[in-house]
Amino acid sequence: MINLDELPMRVAQGQMTSPNDDDLRFIKQTGCDDFQLNLVKSPETGDGFWALDYLKSLVAKADEHQMRLITIENVPFTFHDDILTNGPRREEQLKNMILTIGNMGKAGIPILGYHFMPTCVWRTSREEPGPRGALGTSFNFDRLDGIRDYSAMSMPDAFKTDRDIDDDEMWENYDWFMERILPVCEEAGVRLALHPDDPPTEHPLGGVARIFRNFENFKRAMDTYN
DSSP states (O other): OOOGGGSOOOOEEEEESSOOHHHHHHHHHTTOOEEEEESOOOGGGGGTSOOHHHHHHHHHHHHHTTOEEEEEEOOOGGGTHHHHHTOTTHHHHHHHHHHHHHHHHHHTOOEEEEOOOTTOOOOSEEEEEOTTSOEEEEOOGGGOSSTTOOTTTTOOGGGOOSSOBOHHHHHHHHHHHHHHHHHHHHHHTOEEEEOOOSSOOSSOBTTBOOOSSSHHHHHHHHHHOO
16 A cells, blocks of 8 residues: 655656556656556446456556556546436446445545546637747637537547536535535545646536635635545
């Protein structure tokens, strides 16, 4: 088990969906001992949770390179979409999230990054020129044809909702999840890392409020849940 309190602040690299030798060698050569995975996929994800043996195999790959798998950012969307929206499978998904976090703790993976965006990430351009000509992504609310128009972002149907969800309901959903999952995290030795809404707009996107859009709302969450 990695004790984060004993490790100094440091740089990690990542965003791979699975660890491979070439990526890990490159990260090690840049001077990093830590790496992060994002949205890891395995045969076990069909059951709605990450199996312990699979997570242990990810840690074993890190050990081969004398590195630490310090974080996994984001579970697959189907693991928690009803948790985000108070859907009919919310209780079932909570049980699977409890199992996933418990397995992360047993495997020695100390941080789970998560978001609370039912309609996920939005972009209006994926080829926005920067000041020196490099292309990047961007979001401009005025470029949307309509609040529910996903065509500009090519968002998959899984991220669409069939009703509007306002700030109050999103906070209720967040509180419901935190009250139940934090004791599990504490027992498992796994910390949660909250991703800001992307983009952090005051406007609902896809009819759904973006509650983690500003400092005040982050502070509200952190003051309520350590």
